[in-house]
Amino acid sequence: MSVQEVVENVYAVGSKDPRRPLFDQLMPLEEGTSYNSYLIKGKEKIALIDTVYPPFEQEIEERLRELNIDHIDYIIANHGEQDHSGALPGLLRKYPMAKIVTNQKCKDITIGFLPLKEDDYIIVGEGDTLDLGGKTLEFMMMPWVHWPDTMFTYLKEDGILFTTDFFGAHATNFDLFWDDDPSLVPLAKAYYAEIMQPFARIFQKYIPRVEALNPKMIASSHGPIYRKPSFILNLYKEWTSSDKKNQTIIVGVSMYGSTDQMVDYLTERLTEKGIKVKYYDAVHLNATGLASDLIDSMGLIVATPTVLTGPHPAVVMPIFLTNILKPTLKYVGLIGSYSWGTLVEKQVGEMLSNMRDTTILPAVLAKGTPKDADKKALDELAEKIKEIHSV
Ligand code: FEO
Numbered sequence: 001m002s003v004q005e006v007v008e009n010v011y012a013v014g015s016k017d018p019r020r021p022l023f024d025q026l027m028p029l030e031e032g033t034s035y036n037s038y039l040i041k042g043k044e045k046i047a048l049i050d051t052v053y054p055p056f057e058q059e060i061e062e063r064l065r066e067l068n069i070d071h072i073d074y075i076i077a078n079h080g081e082q083d084h085s086g087a088l089p090g091l092l093r094k095y096p097m098a099k100i101v102t103n104q105k106c107k108d109i110t111i112g113f114l115p116l117k118e119d120d121y122i123i124v125g126e127g128d129t130l131d132l133g134g135k136t137l138e139f140m141m142m143p144w145v146h147w148p149d150t151m152f153t154y155l156k157e158d159g160i161l162f163t164t165d166f167f168g169a170h171a172t173n174f175d176l177f178w179d180d181d182p183s184l185v186p187l188a189k190a191y192y193a194e195i196m197q198p199f200a201r202i203f204q205k206y207i208p209r210v211e212a213l214n215p216k217m218i219a220s221s222h223g224p225i226y227r228k229p230s231f232i233l234n235l236y237k238e239w240t241s242s243d244k245k246n247q248t249i250i251v252g253v254s255m256y257g258s259t260d261q262m263v264d265y266l267t268e269r270l271t272e273k274g275i276k277v278k279y280y281d282a283v284h285l286n287a288t289g290l291a292s293d294l295i296d297s298m299g300l301i302v303a304t305p306t307v308l309t310g311p312h313p314a315v316v317m318p319i320f321l322t323n324i325l326k327p328t329l330k331y332v333g334l335i336g337s338y339s340w341g342t343l344v345e346k347q348v349g350e351m352l353s354n355m356r357d358t359t360i361l362p363a364v365l366a367k368g369t370p371k372d373a374d375k376k377a378l379d380e381l382a383e384k385i386k387e388i389h390s391v
Pocket of ligand 1: 079081082083084146221222
């Protein structure tokens with residue numbers, strides 16, 4: 001990827017990382033990701049918006065050379081996570097006159113893990129502006145996108161809103177811009193699911209703010225530049241809304257087949273009632289798929305045998321993931337088989353401490369293989385789920 005012009009005197013100088021297999025050592029990436037950085041040349045000053053993940057520092061330096069940049073005045077740090085800030089120390093060595101322009105929280109975070117000094121920074125706040133000479137940057141404090149330090153930078157004359165991680169996508173199969181091709185949707189949704197989902201309520205306030213600004217382009221720090229901002233804005237409106245599909249998720253594991261029998265029985269009952277069931281194998285978990293489905297499914301059923309006294313370790317990861325992503329599920333259920341005793345309901349309940357607005361349904365736990373009484377309990381569970389879906 002070489003330098004690309006976004007508009008006159010604004011250039012994309014970031015990197016693509018198409019071979020990166022996982023993000024956060026957690027979520028499989030279909031086509032890697034990108035670390036976007038933008039150079040803005042004003043008549044008097046030059047600013048760089050965000051840097052890149054440190055292994056790509058040399059690439060950004062090559063692109064700046066390609067543009068004959070012999071100095072940078074400001075490096076705007078919209079967010080302190082190291083996929084965007086990690087190259088700050090190297091770039092400051094290369095361009096010693098540059099100052100990092102960011103908010104106090106981002107300074108506190110970056111100075112904590114990068115070799116930076118107090119006087120490397122200029123601190124800005126809400127509504128502050130920086131005049132580069134015919135290119136004016138305005139700063140918008142937007143905390144919790146997905147860290148407390150995040151801010152947006154708006155290039156007023158060109159109408160470009162730089163939104164750090166917000167509106168991102170782990171994508172590399174694009175040139176520079178994206179209009180409305182729906183093939184990006186699963187990638188942007190998976191990204192939202194893992195990174196943004198816990199903050200959906202906060203974003204219900206941020207989305208109207210962006211709409212009111214009416215930018216001509218949205219440039220996130222991952223993925224393409226949206227030349228039609230309504231494409232990604234509409235998706236974010238959908239994902240942050242309380243609207244749900246008539247769909248439930250079962251994530252499960254079975255050791256000798258008894259829990260699987262319960263999953264099959266419940267799936268048939270729910271399907272008969274018109275509810276779509278999406279099953280995830282907890283042992284070979286597709287964490288990206290599960291996280292994405294948590295956005296717009298009505299509920300989640302955990303299916304686990306009791307191992308010693310608690311849940312099978314394979315379901316602990318998806319339960320833990322669900323709890324930290326704080327999806328706006330209407331209910332969580334628990335089914336499974338045990339041999340001689342179980343504390344699984346208590347232990348799973350304790351693992352869902354963040355799900356305060358979600359109904360935790362009574363567990364259906366069968367001693368051994370499911371018998372008639374257990375199937376009756378699953379019938380009742382299916383009926384209860386149907387009632388919730390019908391509201
Ligand atoms: Fe892409 Fe929160 O860093």
